Amino acid sequence: MRLSDKSRVKNAAAALGLIAVIVAAFTYLKVNPRDILLAVPRFAGFFVRNFLPPDFSSLASYIPLIAETIFFALAGTCVSSLLALVFGFLISERTNSIAPLRHTARVVASVFRNIPVMVWAALLVYIFGIGSLVGLCALVLGTLGLLARSYAESADGIPAGKAEALRACGASYPQILFHGLLPEFIPSWVNWTLFSLEINIRASVILGMVGAGGIGIMVQTNLRLFKYAEAMSLIIVLTAMILLTELAVNQIRRRLK
Amino acid sequence: METILSVRALRKSYGAFEALRGVSLDFHSGEFVVVVGPSGAGKSTLIRCINRMIDPSSGGIEFDGVRLERARGAELRKRRAKIGMIFQHYNLIGRTNVIKNVLHGRLGHMPFIKSLFGLYSMADRLRAVALLEEIGLLEQKYKRADELSGGQMQRVGICRALMQEPRLLLADEPIASLDPRSAETVMNHLKRMTEQRGICCIVNLHQVDFARRYASRIIGVKSGAVVFDGKPEEFTADMARAIYEGGEADPLRGAAGDSVSDGTDYIEAAATPGGEYAAV
Ligand SMILES: Nc1ncnc2c1ncn2[C@@H]1O[C@H](COP(=O)(O)OP(=O)(O)O)[C@@H](O)[C@H]1O
Ligand SMILES: [Mg+2]
Numbered sequence: 001m002r003l004s005d006k007s008r009v010k011n012a013a014a015a016l017g018l019i020a021v022i023v024a025a026f027t028y029l030k031v032n033p034r035d036i037l038l039a040v041p042r043f044a045g046f047f048v049r050n051f052l053p054p055d056f057s058s059l060a061s062y063i064p065l066i067a068e069t070i071f072f073a074l075a076g077t078c079v080s081s082l083l084a085l086v087f088g089f090l091i092s093e094r095t096n097s098i099a100p101l102r103h104t105a106r107v108v109a110s111v112f113r114n115i116p117v118m119v120w121a122a123l124l125v126y127i128f129g130i131g132s133l134v135g136l137c138a139l140v141l142g143t144l145g146l147l148a149r150s151y152a153e154s155a156d157g158i159p160a161g162k163a164e165a166l167r168a169c170g171a172s173y174p175q176i177l178f179h180g181l182l183p184e185f186i187p188s189w190v191n192w193t194l195f196s197l198e199i200n201i202r203a204s205v206i207l208g209m210v211g212a213g214g215i216g217i218m219v220q221t222n223l224r225l226f227k228y229a230e231a232m233s234l235i236i237v238l239t240a241m242i243l244l245t246e247l248a249v250n251q252i253r254r255r256l257k
Numbered sequence: 258m259e260t261i262l263s264v265r266a267l268r269k270s271y272g273a274f275e276a277l278r279g280v281s282l283d284f285h286s287g288e289f290v291v292v293v294g295p296s297g298a299g300k301s302t303l304i305r306c307i308n309r310m311i312d313p314s315s316g317g318i319e320f321d322g323v324r325l326e327r328a329r330g331a332e333l334r335k336r337r338a339k340i341g342m343i344f345q346h347y348n349l350i351g352r353t354n355v356i357k358n359v360l361h362g363r364l365g366h367m368p369f370i371k372s373l374f375g376l377y378s379m380a381d382r383l384r385a386v387a388l389l390e391e392i393g394l395l396e397q398k399y400k401r402a403d404e405l406s407g408g409q410m411q412r413v414g415i416c417r418a419l420m421q422e423p424r425l426l427l428a429d430e431p432i433a434s435l436d437p438r439s440a441e442t443v444m445n446h447l448k449r450m451t452e453q454r455g456i457c458c459i460v461n462l463h464q465v466d467f468a469r470r471y472a473s474r475i476i477g478v479k480s481g482a483v484v485f486d487g488k489p490e491e492f493t494a495d496m497a498r499a500i501y502e503g504g505e506a507d508p509l510r511g512a513a514g515d516s517v518s519d520g521t522d523y524i525e526a527a528a529t530p531g532g533e534y535a536a537v
């Protein structure tokens with residue numbers, strides 16, 4: 001099948017446009033792709049000489065901070081999933097019949113959703129100073145919008161007939177919510193919450209770098225003190241931690257139906 | 258026969274379109290009424306106005322001596338609790354087990370806190386078990402509802418409705434999604450169980466042959482108006498043809514098929530009845 005001339009011209013124009021944008025970006029940034037390629041061996045050499053082998057000798061002293069990081073992610077996920085549940089039910093048509101309230105909640109959630117965790121962290125550190133609570137708040141605020149919207153979409157996906165059947169039995173709003181909607185909602189609730197746990201584990205590692213608590217601060221400090229081998233050991237541990245979380249989450253997902 | 262439901266000059270319009278144009282009917286206890294008519298005739302609208310899943314535009318509904326068209330809030334819920342309903346798509350809570358689905362029929366009779374902790378009375382539990390036994394589903398009572406076949410789900414739907422101890426049972430195309438054999442089983446149970454209990458049953462059906470076999474009274478609806486109301490023997494082939502004329506292809510063949518579409522999808526999407534819990 002041959003493309004018509006018109007659509008070929010269109011495709012060519014699109015490709016040219018894309019190339020132009022990419023070239024413009026590199027030019028504007030004064031980045032020469034050749035320099036990047038030439039830098040690879042230099043970078044690799046530096047990395048091998050300074051970061052390897054990783055130095056695990058003082059790892060034990062970091063364990064409290066690593067634990068703190070994990071607990072951050074867990075606590076953050078917990079709090080945001082509960083808040084988002086309320087928020088999500090305010091957004092969903094299935095659970096909230098008051099249109100203006102629904103739309104307001106949706107707008108608020110979208111705003112939250114589009115502010116990254118790091119921006120929250122930076123903002124909160126600026127306002128409240130360095131501390132652990134700041135990190136927790138940043139995680140909660142950072143995932144609240146995403147979770148609320150996902151929950152709302154899942155709730156909207158429950159067939160209207162289920163709630164209708166209970167309504168026809170004379171059930172009240174809370175009864176319809178607890179006996180009709182929640183049971184059907186649980187799988188997506190767990191799924192989205194696990195998803196946000198994965199996000200939060202990653203985010204909580206980085207949060208420390210802006211002083212919002214957790215192990216991130218030690219990665220930063222070691223790098224600044226040129227203790228590269230020690231930093232490397234931390235990076236390996238954190239990567240393992242993230243992978244393990246993912247593995248665990250996938251296991252839970254598979255078991256849940 | 259005691260009159261338990263009177264519908265008077267019932268109208269329902271969607272914008273300029275009139276789905277019901279002044280329907281007046283009396284229903285009596287122990288009756289098995291089948292409402293037939295082409296798709297879009299207003300059968301679902303009629304049945305859903307009765308228990309106020311849809312708010313009628315005007316007219317009166319008197320059930321058990323109470324005017325339903327004016328009921329709101331808790332009062333409306335109390336009345337609904339006495340009217341059972343079964344649906345084309347069964348509308349069971351799939352992740353909940355069978356016996357709990359049946360017990361949902363008691364929700365309208367108990368306070369929220371009690372139902373939250375599953376504190377159904379012993380009498381209710383026994384009755385739920387008895388109903389499941391009567392309908393041949395006792396073995397499935399701890400199965401999740403979404404593991405059942407369509408015919409089984411609809412039987413659970415019947416049990417849930419009967420659990421309400423209703424005086425009136427509404428059924429909107431209860432067999433439209435079932436194969437002919439399950440359809441027959443479901444209709445047999447529905448007929449026998451409502452008859453034994455003296456419940457008035459109003460069933461919307463597409464299939465004229467089923468209507469003739471089961472109904473004690475047939476009501477023909479066309480374009481939002483009643484065009485036939487009488488005994489099954491009086492419902493002649495000519496009458497059926499007249500009702501379905503301009504409707505879909507040959508209803509007289511009428512075996513249950515899965516191609517039957519009903520109007521409930523958009524009804525469910527658009528209905529915003531007057532109770533304060535309309536969205537749920
Ligand atoms: N929410 C709605 N908005 C607009 N029109 C509707 C709505 N619900 C039903 N109707 C119309 O009302 C008529 C009767 O519908 P319905 O009672 O579902 O018919 P039946 O159940 O006999 O197939 C149909 O023509 C349908 O298009
Ligand atoms: Mg219908």
